[in-house]
Amino acid sequence: MTRGGKEASRGHEIAFRAGRILASLFVLAIWISASATGMLPGPVEVVAYLLSMEPEEVAPQVLKTLYNSITGFSLSFLASMVLGLLSHRLPLIKGFSEALSEIFNSTSALVWSLVLVATLGVLSPLPPILVVAAVTLPHVLTATVSALSSADPGLLEAVRSVGAKPSDEFFEVILPSSVPLLASASRVGLGTALRISVVAEAFGSSGGVGYMIIRSYNLADASGVLAWSLVLIALVLGLDQLVLKPLERRARRWLE
Amino acid sequence: MAGVMLEVSSVYKSFSEPVLVDVSLHLNGGEVLGIVGPNGCGKTTLLRIMAGLESPDKGSVRREGKVGIVFQEDRLLPWKTLWENVALGLKYHGIRGEELTKRVRDYSSMVGLTDSDLSLHPRKASGGTRRKAALARALVLEPEILLLDEPFTGLDVKARTSLREALNWIWDEYGLSTVIVSHQLEELLPLADRVYVLTPKPARVAEEIDLRGMDLERRLERVKEALLRILSRSGTG
Structure with missing residues (x-):
């Protein structure tokens, strides 16, 4: 890169970071303005509430939400892999998967939560997990089907020329080729799973960040609602920036 | 012949x-x-x-x-080492263990690939080394x-x-x-x-x-x- 090019790239990077800081300040400004009306507690009050919470109180709820999200997402990922693999070979399953995606995509998390809580009961641990699975399935399935058809035809032909069977083609070329796309889909899917699991927890669960938010709401504890919401935001951002983004970056290098 | x-x-x-x-x-x-x-x-x-x-x-x-083909673009699997790429066809034909190791080593050295070349992934190997690996991949099946x-x-x-x-x-x-x-x-x-x-x-x-x-x-x-x-x-x- 030339010196001018490097300077331009550095300028671009600085502007990009400034944009990110501005976005955070913008959100904070809206919050401060809203709290000035007296309808919402301000940031200082909420942070003080957060600091007063005991780690033993926060940790089980965070773990519960993580468990619900990861288990639900894993279910949808597994189902997507099976359907994606079969879709690759059978037009009937491809049609089935597409229609299933469309139906699930048109059904809101609220509907899934109510139906599953009504069916399985408020005390069942399953509704949050199943809601996450149902809501993330269409996105993960679409990404999986497209990832599985993204394999380089040249590589497929090369392994065929040395005697690969269809199963070898799948495990040696198609699946490894789809790793970067699957990693991107997982990053988006897990983020969605965390946000969705709190909705489901709010309706039918005895724990989790969503349960704590709705409990604080029912007790008219606005600071509690916002404090637990901040916990959720920290959880989503932390998981994304510290785990999922580095994994996605690593997966992208896989095909180079 | x-x-x-x-x-x-x-x-x-x-x-x-x-x-x-x-x-x-x-x-x-x-x-x-x-x-x-x-x-x-x-x-x-x-x-x-x-x-x-x-x-x-x-x-x-x-x-x-039997026919062996070497493509213009090498077409090596980027996530496998050159050794694994050369061994692909043998695996698909059920050849494993010592026979696989011997054939990969023999045909690789025949085309001028060293053990250290074979441990590389394609992205780390030179164009000539990649081409030789593609040639060895075809030759191990003894076409x-x-x-x-x-x-x-x-x-x-x-x-x-x-x-x-x-x-x-x-x-x-x-x-x-x-x-x-x-x-x-x-x-x-x-x-x-x-x-x-x-x-x-x-x-x-x-x-x-x-x-x-x-x-x-x-x-x-x-x-x-x-x-x-x-x-x-x-x-x-």
Whole structure:
């Protein structure tokens, strides 16, 4: 890169970071303005509430939400892999998967939560997990089907020329080729799973960040609602920036 | 090895427009056959039909033995080491353990790959090393017929020389019947026993030239004359 090019790239990077800081300040400004009306507690009050919470109180709820999200997402990922693999070979399953995606995509998390809580009961641990699975399935399935058809035809032909069977083609070329796309889909899917699991927890669960938010709401504890919401935001951002983004970056290098 | 190892008879192939028309040629046992022609005339399609990767619309291909093919773009799996790439076909044929290790090591060293080359992933290997790994991948299956698509394209002088030496060694030792498609006459003609010159698309066989007994200068002269003749006849030269 030339010196001018490097300077331009550095300028671009600085502007990009400034944009990110501005976005955070913008959100904070809206919050401060809203709290000035007296309808919402301000940031200082909420942070003080957060600091007063005991780690033993926060940790089980965070773990519960993580468990619900990861288990639900894993279910949808597994189902997507099976359907994606079969879709690759059978037009009937491809049609089935597409229609299933469309139906699930048109059904809101609220509907899934109510139906599953009504069916399985408020005390069942399953509704949050199943809601996450149902809501993330269409996105993960679409990404999986497209990832599985993204394999380089040249590589497929090369392994065929040395005697690969269809199963070898799948495990040696198609699946490894789809790793970067699957990693991107997982990053988006897990983020969605965390946000969705709190909705489901709010309706039918005895724990989790969503349960704590709705409990604080029912007790008219606005600071509690916002404090637990901040916990959720920290959880989503932390998981994304510290785990999922580095994994996605690593997966992208896989095909180079 | 005697007799005809591969015979292409009256092959016709079209992809929305004709690519190959009435192409007939043969490869004798132990022979190195060159296929030359203008860019984009259909040489690679012909090679793919010879390998059985493409079916002709009309005509037939007879192969007397297993075929190994080396593609122009190497086509190595980027997530596997060169060793694993070379071993792929053996695994698919159920060959494992000591036999696999021996074959990978033998054929890799035959083409000039060292153990440290084999431990690399394709992205870390040079163009010449990757091409040799692709060649070893085809050779480990011990084919009777070897098809090479533009084997010298994209390689520097050193890598071309090294690959040429490896091929010469294989032919001297094993007399492997080989077809080479190439537009690099300076690289192809010292190696080939015979060449078929194809016309511009749709490709037909314009001339068959036996190069045996000719020095390199004469070989170049004969093939260039033939190419100029067909290009001037087709009005593209």
